[in-house]
Amino acid sequence: MDTPQHLALDLAVSAAKQWLDGLEDRPVSSTVSLEELRSRFDRKLGHSGIPADRVVRDLVEASKGGILGSAGGRFFAWVIGGSLPSALAADWLTSTWDQNAALYACGPAASVIEETAGEWIKELLHLPREASFAFTTGCQLAHFTCLASARSAVLKRAGWDVNNDGLAGAPPIRVLTSEHRHASVDRAVRYLGLGNRSLRSVATDELGRIRVDSFEEALGGSPGPTIVVLDAADLNIAAFDPFEEIIPLAKATGAWVHIDGAFGLFARASERLRGFTKGIDLADSWATDGHKWLNVPFDCGVAIIRDREAHREAMTISASYISPERQARDQIDWNPEWSRRARGIPVYAALRELGKDGVADLVERSTAFCKTLVGEIGKLPGAQLLWEPQLNQGLLRFLDPRPTATEADHDKKTEQVIAAINASGKAFFSPTVWQGKQAMRVSVVNWRTTDADIRRTIEVVKKILGG
Numbered sequence: 001m002d003t004p005q006h007l008a009l010d011l012a013v014s015a016a017k018q019w020l021d022g023l024e025d026r027p028v029s030s031t032v033s034l035e036e037l038r039s040r041f042d043r044k045l046g047h048s049g050i051p052a053d054r055v056v057r058d059l060v061e062a063s064k065g066g067i068l069g070s071a072g073g074r075f076f077a078w079v080i081g082g083s084l085p086s087a088l089a090a091d092w093l094t095s096t097w098d099q100n101a102a103l104y105a106c107g108p109a110a111s112v113i114e115e116t117a118g119e120w121i122k123e124l125l126h127l128p129r130e131a132s133f134a135f136t137t138g139c140q141l142a143h144f145t146c147l148a149s150a151r152s153a154v155l156k157r158a159g160w161d162v163n164n165d166g167l168a169g170a171p172p173i174r175v176l177t178s179e180h181r182h183a184s185v186d187r188a189v190r191y192l193g194l195g196n197r198s199l200r201s202v203a204t205d206e207l208g209r210i211r212v213d214s215f216e217e218a219l220g221g222s223p224g225p226t227i228v229v230l231d232a233a234d235l236n237i238a239a240f241d242p243f244e245e246i247i248p249l250a251k252a253t254g255a256w257v258h259i260d261g262a263f264g265l266f267a268r269a270s271e272r273l274r275g276f277t278k279g280i281d282l283a284d285s286w287a288t289d290g291h292k293w294l295n296v297p298f299d300c301g302v303a304i305i306r307d308r309e310a311h312r313e314a315m316t317i318s319a320s321y322i323s324p325e326r327q328a329r330d331q332i333d334w335n336p337e338w339s340r341r342a343r344g345i346p347v348y349a350a351l352r353e354l355g356k357d358g359v360a361d362l363v364e365r366s367t368a369f370c371k372t373l374v375g376e377i378g379k380l381p382g383a384q385l386l387w388e389p390q391l392n393q394g395l396l397r398f399l400d401p402r403p404t405a406t407e408a409d410h411d412k413k414t415e416q417v418i419a420a421i422n423a424s425g426k427a428f429f430s431p432t433v434w435q436g437k438q439a440m441r442v443s444v445v446n447w448r449t450t451d452a453d454i455r456r457t458i459e460v461v462k463k464i465l466g467g
């Protein structure tokens with residue numbers, strides 16, 4: 001029956017299939033300007049509405065050229081995964097079912113699916129099975145959830161009840177972390193009222209790992225309430241901090257250790273790559289993403305916390321209309337949001353589709369592709385290899401050939417080459433600054449990337465460099 005609902009959904013399905021089928025040939029970059037996009041969308045909001053199918057058709061039409069091909073296999077910018085087929089379909093169903101995944105009572109199946117998905121994630125990543133978890137919007141909110149629990153626990157040890165008494169008058173908390181940390185750590189610290197001045201950046205070695213001697217010095221003899229945030233892995237070169245050495249030192253002083261494992265925690269799924277994360281299971285909390293290496297649609301992060309009570313106390317809430325479920329899992333006890341979508345459903349689907357071996361294969365495959373991509377481009381005349389990938393992240397720089405060229409000229413050349421690659425529409429990269437130098441960051445996390453994508457990308461860069 002052609003109900004408005006069916007018409008709108010059918011249009012969305014066919015537009016989605018067309019979009020996905022066209023990923024191979026369509027430009028990976030945007031082909032329309034900001035002004036053009038604004039002119040297409042920023043129209044007067046009418047007093048009367050229009051049929052649902054027309055809304056969908058207009059949306060598809062007006063977005064043309066303004067959607068990056070990040071779902072495809074030649075998008076290597078930032079750290080952005082695609083969507084596995086089952087995860088995308090499960091995400092559609094999550095919206096269709098439209099459960100309020102705050103409470104078991106509002107979405108019984110959603111609650112149990114998320115409960116199972118959380119257990120599977122801990123198993124896959126070899127993290128303590130007794131830990132609690134929450135599916136958040138991303139790693140940013142996973143940090144927030146973990147660090148809210150950390151704040152509560154370290155202040156409790158100092159005789160302060162932050163959940164009831166707040167921070168005014170509380171003993172100050174220090175947050176020791178890498179100079180290469182992701183800025184989402186700073187923001188979580190700010191959200192929690194600790195202020196950015198509570199952050200102490202610890203120096204790193206030539207491999208981008210926190211120096212143990214600098215860490216010991218920063219930790220001091222008998223520190224007050226302390227949270228330590230370590231990287232697994234950092235976003236430029238996928239550096240893993242020396243967990244085995246640092247975590248016992250920190251824990252001996254009563255500090256809480258949190259791990260930023262937005263994508264790097266997935267190295268634990270691979271027997272071959274797990275070595276990078278040795279000792280990470282000694283930490284107190286771990287934040288990661290579903291929307292990066294697990295390839296579920298945005299938005300999906302995961303917070304995992306060893307101290308269930310600290311986690312629950314920091315997040316739980318009661319209201320007159322909530323009757324706590326004694327047997328089932330109410331997500332509101334663990335999540336920072338109240339009403340929320342059941343973003344754990346696509347995680348459940350992705351894990352079933354891949355299985356443990358499939359996740360390991362995805363992580364190993366991405367790593368191998370990144371090594372080839374960076375290694376081969378690095379050999380081209382005019383290119384310089386800045387960081388050979390150990391995992392899925394590598395760095396390249398492009399050099400101005402003039403004999404008088406300065407570092408600033410090489411920076412400019414690097415920006416120009418990135419812009420030219422992106423303008424070609426054949427591949428997409430993003431810039432970064434590493435050790436004061438402009439670089440092209442190469443990140444491979446998409447399940448769709450194939451050997452042919454890697455070859456095609458190398459050829460494009462070769463052509464741009466005049467090879």
Ligand SMILES: Cc1ncc(COP(=O)(O)O)c(C=O)c1O
Pocket residue numbers: 079137138139140141182184233234235260261262263289301
């Ligand atoms: C290392 C690292 N940590 C944290 C984040 C923040 O993650 P999200 O964007 O999912 O909140 C990112 C995002 O790129 C990251 O690379």
